[in-house]
Amino acid sequence: MRLPEGVEWALHSAWLLALVPDDGALPARRLAEFYDLPQPYLAKILKSLVSAGVLTAVSGPRGGFRLARVPEEISVLDIVEALEGRTQVFRCAEIRQRGPAPLTGEACRRPCGIATVMYDAETEWRAGLARSSVADLVAEAGPASIGRASAWLAQGGAAAAGQDAGGAV
Amino acid sequence: MRLPEGVEWALHSAWLLALVPDDGALPARRLAEFYDLPQPYLAKILKSLVSAGVLTAVSGPRGGFRLARVPEEISVLDIVEALEGRTQVFRCAEIRQRGPAPLTGEACRRPCGIATVMYDAETEWRAGLARSSVADLVAEAGPASIGRASAWLAQGGAAAAGQDAGGAV
Secondary structure, three states, rough: OOOOHHHHHHHHHHHHHOOOOOOOOOOHHHHHHOOOOOHHHHHHHHHHHHHHHOEEEEEOOOOOEEEEOOHHHHHHHHHHHHHOOOOOOOOOOOHHHOOOOOOOOHHHOOOOOHHHHHHHHHHHHHHHHHHHEEHHHHOOOOHHHHHHHHHHHHHHHHHHHHOOOOOOO | OOOOHHHHHHHHHHHHOOOOOOOOEEEEHHHHHHOOOHHHHHHHHHHHHHHHOOOOEEEOOOOOEEEOOOHHOOHHHHHHHHHHHOOOOOOOOOOHOOOOOOHHHHHHOOOOOOHHHHHHHHHHHHHHHHOEEEEHHHHHOOOOOOOHHHHHHHHHHHHHHOOOOOOOO
């Protein structure tokens, strides 16, 4: 069981977008460039984040993507669920109800102990992801990390966005 | 991200094996029958559980599978990891070290905040799975569940095992 690499891309993209000053937006091309990622695949990830209300797509000459809310109000869980959905990781096919001696009726009204343990552990995983926001990720990053990203954003900001006019998003 | 259905099969199989009395063993065929599962695929799952030290394969006329340890000493995590391994669910490709402004050297000595949040949440998931043993699963099951399983085991026990002589495991 592995999370797809797009989860890492989405989290880092949100982190970088939190550093974009004022009302700026960053085109997919620039995000892909910063992390050396394949732009078409990253664009799909960004689209999922827009659909889930994590990012906003801004059209026009200075268009691109920006966080849909302040970084304090976007959790790591929001981003993971934007890509992976809220479907349970553990699948219960109720095999206790099969076979020559199936359990039925009253005994199956509540989930079996096995499914309960699996679901409870998953709830703890999601709670762990929900505890950290994008703002926390920025606060956690060292000055070297923030410095190189901010410098790169400052260098290419408006000019780079202008080049993406019309096709930025 | 979904856990394969084999995880449910393995957990229920361990639960049923905990009810096998004395030094008995249960052939794959009987386990597959009880839950109406495809025996060849279940046999692969059981083989993985043997490799991981969760089950023991017993050969001979009364052969089959049994728990390798007392149910109190086999955790749900042991069973999940027997099938899924201990590899992290989140994959960190260190994309912060890529692109036109890569983070390098001292700044990358420790995992980035993003990977840390993901790994910490996963540790909580595993801890949740480790807290419950196969004995807990049996204790949690209602009398109806234990009753129908024990009755089925008693009906077919020795005779059924005998039929599997030589090819039980």
